[in-house]
Amino acid sequence: MYNFEFAKPKTVAEAANAMAVEGAQALGGGQTLLPTMKQRLASPEVLVSMTGVAEMVGVRADGDTVTVGGATTHAEVAAATAGLFPGLAGLAGNIGDPAVRNRGTIGGSLANNDPAACYPAGALGSGATITTNKRDIAADDYFQGMFETALDEGEIITSVSFPVPEKANYQKFEQPASRFALVGVFVAKTADGVRVAVTGASNNGVYRWSEAETALNGDFSEGAIAGMSGNADDMITDLHGTGAYRAHLVGVLTRRAIAACG
Structure with missing residues (x-):
């Protein structure tokens, strides 16, 4: 680790003033930021605690x-x-x-x-x-x-x-060491339609699975997306799983989330 200043404001206004200092970065619980600082992937000059x-x-x-x-x-x-x-x-x-x-x-x-x-x-x-x-x-x-x-x-x-949606459920396939989502899917049925959001899978970060949303808006059931999976071309491939594996999990976890919605 290296030297940095630490500020712990008591109000949003104080926090905003502290964040206006050059090199300042907000700090929540530090579960993401501190490990990146230890690896020298981030080097803020001032940490502004929001807690x-x-x-x-x-x-x-x-x-x-x-x-x-x-x-x-x-x-x-x-x-x-x-x-x-x-x-x-x-x-x-x-x-x-x-x-x-x-x-x-x-x-x-x-x-x-x-x-x-x-x-x-x-x-x-x-x-x-x-x-x-x-x-x-x-x-x-x-x-x-x-x-x-x-x-x-x-x-x-x-x-x-x-x-608050009419129904909602989140299903996660965990990377066992970190417990981060290798793939995670949140399904919500609202008065305005169904939303399906996927994390852990795509090279572009979290995204909405529009093809599944279209199918589920017509029939909110597992059968409506039977056989469907994510687009493997857009998926992360790493030592934990290939893009094709993650694409398959997107479909599996979405169906599990729908089933859990009842």
Whole structure:
């Protein structure tokens, strides 16, 4: 590790001021950022911790919308949304291990947009809105490729608002060592139609599987996508699995998620 400054603001305004300093980077639970710093893949001059900003912590329900503060840990999301949005609770409750769930935050996960992270699939599959200290960003516009988002430099995720769907489920095929998603699929049935978001599989990061959505909008059943799989040409190939294997898993996990929706 190397020398850096550390700031722990108490309000969003203080956090924004701290982030305006050249070389500053936001720090949630550090589950992604700190390992990259140790590997010298990132070298921020100032770490700005968001965990002390009280207005960015917690979960609240307002009608058919659940809003999660950007500095809320995975464990807190899982516990608080169990009766409000079981699909999201199940996703959050199966991220990493207890140590990761009690340190990692939803804002940190979405800001890093790791191609194998779970929250991007939940946000995109739900049609969530990512709120920052400057604006609201629809999930469809927020994710822009592997590790790429619509966030501007210094912009902070303050909360994420999830419209609660009629039915939803997340299925993940884990890489056993890291418990990241080798492939993860979030399926949500809403009044406006079905959304299917896939993480861990594509070279372009999280994406919506439009072919499956079209089929499921006509018939929300496993049979509607029987035999369908992802496009292997777009899939990651690495030591954990080929593109063809990941493409197959996309179909399998989508059907499992539909079955789990009941």
